Amino acid sequence: MQNDAANNGQENTIPSWLACPLCRGAVSQVEDGFYCSEHDLVFPVGEGILQMLPPAEREDAADFAAEYRQRREEQGWRPLSAEELAALPEAAPDGGIDSTGPPVTRAFGY
Numbered sequence: 001m002q003n004d005a006a007n008n009g010q011e012n013t014i015p016s017w018l019a020c021p022l023c024r025g026a027v028s029q030v031e032d033g034f035y036c037s038e039h040d041l042v043f044p045v046g047e048g049i050l051q052m053l054p055p056a057e058r059e060d061a062a063d064f065a066a067e068y069r070q071r072r073e074e075q076g077w078r079p080l081s082a083e084e085l086a087a088l089p090e091a092a093p094d095g096g097i098d099s100t101g102p103p104v105t106r107a108f109g110y
């Protein structure tokens, strides 16, 4: 494993604290993410974000994200363009931010 301080934060550096969430063992960098040989699992990097959830919990997170998007759309929110994201926080839906709806919460047990 490489030391993150030795490479001055350049790509292909694995932070010393990064470990498999299941066994806390070392991971190695592979083309599409980080690999745990103990579990024969790849933790993917998607859109620049490392996804370290175990596979079963990825499904729970995907279900939660779908429910979250649906409720936000029902409240008048929609995906924002790059220009709209750059203009935040002025990109709230018409009428401003509605905080009266039920909160979308869910515990994942860790």
Ligand SMILES: [Zn+2]
Binding pocket: 020, 021, 022, 023, 024, 025, 036, 037, 038, 039
């Ligand atoms: Zn592991």
